[in-house]
Amino acid sequence: EAGVTQSPTHLIKTRGQQATLRCSPISGHTSVYWYQQALGLGLQFLLWYDEGEERNRGNFPPRFSGRQFPNYSSELNVNALELEDSALYLCASSLAGQGTGNTIYFGEGSWLTVV
């Protein structure tokens, strides 16, 4: 069974540009989460999508946005890129609506470098 897949693996953008990262959850998972892993800051929660809707977002500016498609895959968009947006962006997925027995599973991440 395929795990959480993310693309691209690496992305280099110029300050002010937009970046789009993609994520496909494990088959059967309806919840997708996005995290930012910046150097020295650990994992920071960005966004949570479930059944196509944004359920929660972390303490990030509105230029971080995303969506979830009918097939439960997801996109993370970062507009007006800043140098400090350089980080590893991790996508994770889990079953939803199954009570407290859910665990999230992570993809390998997308490295975004802003120059």
Added chain:
Amino acid sequence: AQSVSQHNHHVILSEAASLELGCNYSYGGTVNLFWYVQYPGQHLQLLLKYFSGDPLVKGIKGFEAEFIKSKFSFNLRKPSVQWSDTAEYFCAVRASGTYKYIFGTGTRLKVLA
């Protein structure tokens, strides 16, 4: 607000030494607790988790963690580390019934051969 603290940011041990990584959280309600590991160049993997029941949980690769409710702690332990345990370890908390995970900042473990 919920938060997770991992007090050790960097730990260096020799092979066969014992390991204990601290994790404390702040949340007044029922929680689910997790430890994840990220080996160099690899993605995050689940080491172990606690939902309910026996507060001493055993995970993969000889790791275990003990949930002490009175101390709001979920420390990770391994009796004898190996060079291959070199990685970054993340503690995470989720309030029961929610889907928002709060992660600690991670502990980088280096095991010297």
